[in-house]
Amino acid sequence: MSAVLDASALLAWLHDEPGAERVAEALDGALVSAVNWSEVVQKLLQRGADIEGMDSDVIELGVTIEPFTAAHADTGARLWANTRKAGLSLADRACLALAQDRALPVLTADQTWVALGLDTEIVLIR
Numbered sequence: 403m404s405a406v407l408d409a410s411a412l413l414a415w416l417h418d419e420p421g422a423e424r425v426a427e428a429l430d431g432a433l434v435s436a437v438n439w440s441e442v443v444q445k446l447l448q449r450g451a452d453i454e455g456m457d458s459d460v461i462e463l464g465v466t467i468e469p470f471t472a473a474h475a476d477t478g479a480r481l482w483a484n485t486r487k488a489g490l491s492l493a494d495r496a497c498l499a500l501a502q503d504r505a506l507p508v509l510t511a512d513q514t515w516v517a518l519g520l521d522t523e524i525v526l527i528r
Contacts (some may be wrong), residue, residue, distance in 0.1 A: 421527030
Protein backbone atom coordinates (compact mmCIF):
# COMPACT_ATOMS: atom_id res chain seq x y z
CA MET A 403 0.00 0.00 0.00
CA SER A 404 1.35 3.40 -0.90
CA ALA A 405 0.77 6.06 1.72
CA VAL A 406 1.98 9.43 2.91
CA LEU A 407 3.81 9.34 6.22
CA ASP A 408 3.27 12.03 8.80
CA ALA A 409 6.32 12.95 10.89
CA SER A 410 4.69 11.25 13.91
CA ALA A 411 4.53 7.96 12.01
CA LEU A 412 8.11 8.12 10.80
CA LEU A 413 9.33 9.04 14.29
CA ALA A 414 7.37 6.14 15.80
CA TRP A 415 9.15 3.80 13.41
CA LEU A 416 12.58 5.32 14.03
CA HIS A 417 12.14 5.07 17.81
CA ASP A 418 10.48 1.63 17.73
CA GLU A 419 7.40 3.01 19.45
CA PRO A 420 3.91 1.49 19.35
CA GLY A 421 2.71 1.49 15.74
CA ALA A 422 6.24 1.07 14.34
CA GLU A 423 5.37 -2.26 12.74
CA ARG A 424 2.48 -0.70 10.84
CA VAL A 425 4.79 2.01 9.50
CA ALA A 426 7.45 -0.57 8.60
CA GLU A 427 4.92 -2.38 6.40
CA ALA A 428 4.25 0.86 4.48
CA LEU A 429 7.82 2.12 4.01
CA ASP A 430 8.42 0.64 0.56
CA GLY A 431 6.58 3.06 -1.73
CA ALA A 432 5.72 5.61 0.96
CA LEU A 433 6.00 9.36 0.49
CA VAL A 434 6.95 12.01 3.03
CA SER A 435 6.76 15.74 2.45
CA ALA A 436 10.08 17.58 2.71
CA VAL A 437 8.40 19.71 5.39
CA ASN A 438 7.67 16.60 7.47
CA TRP A 439 11.16 15.30 6.79
CA SER A 440 12.53 18.55 8.21
CA GLU A 441 10.39 18.02 11.31
CA VAL A 442 11.73 14.46 11.74
CA VAL A 443 15.33 15.61 11.39
CA GLN A 444 14.78 18.48 13.84
CA LYS A 445 13.27 16.11 16.44
CA LEU A 446 16.19 13.70 16.05
CA LEU A 447 18.74 16.50 16.39
CA GLN A 448 16.90 17.68 19.49
CA ARG A 449 17.50 14.20 20.97
CA GLY A 450 21.17 14.34 20.02
CA ALA A 451 20.90 11.70 17.28
CA ASP A 452 23.46 11.33 14.51
CA ILE A 453 21.53 12.04 11.32
CA GLU A 454 24.45 11.63 8.91
CA GLY A 455 23.24 9.56 5.95
CA MET A 456 19.80 9.04 7.43
CA ASP A 457 18.04 10.46 4.37
CA SER A 458 19.87 7.96 2.16
CA ASP A 459 18.96 5.12 4.51
CA VAL A 460 15.28 6.02 4.44
CA ILE A 461 15.32 6.40 0.66
CA GLU A 462 16.94 2.95 0.33
CA LEU A 463 13.95 1.53 2.23
CA GLY A 464 11.67 2.83 -0.51
CA VAL A 465 10.53 6.14 0.98
CA THR A 466 10.43 9.14 -1.34
CA ILE A 467 10.98 12.58 0.18
CA GLU A 468 8.70 14.82 -1.89
CA PRO A 469 9.29 18.55 -2.44
CA PHE A 470 6.83 21.01 -0.92
CA THR A 471 5.39 22.58 -4.05
CA ALA A 472 3.44 25.77 -4.64
CA ALA A 473 0.33 23.63 -5.13
CA HIS A 474 0.92 21.95 -1.76
CA ALA A 475 1.37 25.38 -0.19
CA ASP A 476 -1.96 26.50 -1.60
CA THR A 477 -3.76 23.33 -0.47
CA GLY A 478 -2.16 23.56 2.97
CA ALA A 479 -3.31 27.14 3.35
CA ARG A 480 -6.85 26.18 2.33
CA LEU A 481 -6.82 23.38 4.95
CA TRP A 482 -6.14 25.89 7.73
CA ALA A 483 -9.78 26.90 8.23
CA ASN A 484 -10.94 23.29 8.71
CA THR A 485 -8.00 22.21 10.85
CA ARG A 486 -7.10 25.20 13.03
CA LYS A 487 -9.40 24.17 15.90
CA ALA A 488 -7.53 20.88 16.09
CA GLY A 489 -4.23 22.78 16.18
CA LEU A 490 -2.69 21.33 13.03
CA SER A 491 0.69 22.81 12.20
CA LEU A 492 2.03 23.83 8.82
CA ALA A 493 3.88 20.49 8.69
CA ASP A 494 0.63 18.61 9.40
CA ARG A 495 -1.11 20.48 6.60
CA ALA A 496 1.83 19.86 4.26
CA CYS A 497 1.39 16.15 4.89
CA LEU A 498 -2.32 16.34 4.18
CA ALA A 499 -1.72 18.44 1.06
CA LEU A 500 0.65 15.82 -0.35
CA ALA A 501 -1.85 13.07 0.44
CA GLN A 502 -4.63 14.98 -1.30
CA ASP A 503 -2.41 15.70 -4.30
CA ARG A 504 -1.57 12.01 -4.72
CA ALA A 505 -4.95 10.64 -3.55
CA LEU A 506 -3.20 8.51 -0.92
CA PRO A 507 -3.99 7.71 2.69
CA VAL A 508 -1.96 9.26 5.51
CA LEU A 509 -0.34 7.21 8.26
CA THR A 510 -0.18 9.17 11.50
CA ALA A 511 -0.12 8.78 15.26
CA ASP A 512 -2.17 11.95 15.67
CA GLN A 513 -5.65 10.77 16.64
CA THR A 514 -7.25 14.20 16.27
CA TRP A 515 -6.92 13.95 12.49
CA VAL A 516 -9.66 11.30 12.28
CA ALA A 517 -12.32 13.71 13.58
CA LEU A 518 -11.49 16.43 11.04
CA GLY A 519 -13.89 15.09 8.41
CA LEU A 520 -11.45 15.56 5.54
CA ASP A 521 -11.69 13.79 2.18
CA THR A 522 -8.30 12.21 2.87
CA GLU A 523 -8.14 8.73 4.39
CA ILE A 524 -6.44 8.89 7.80
CA VAL A 525 -4.87 5.65 9.06
CA LEU A 526 -3.89 5.63 12.72
CA ILE A 527 -0.77 3.62 13.47
CA ARG A 528 -1.79 3.09 17.11
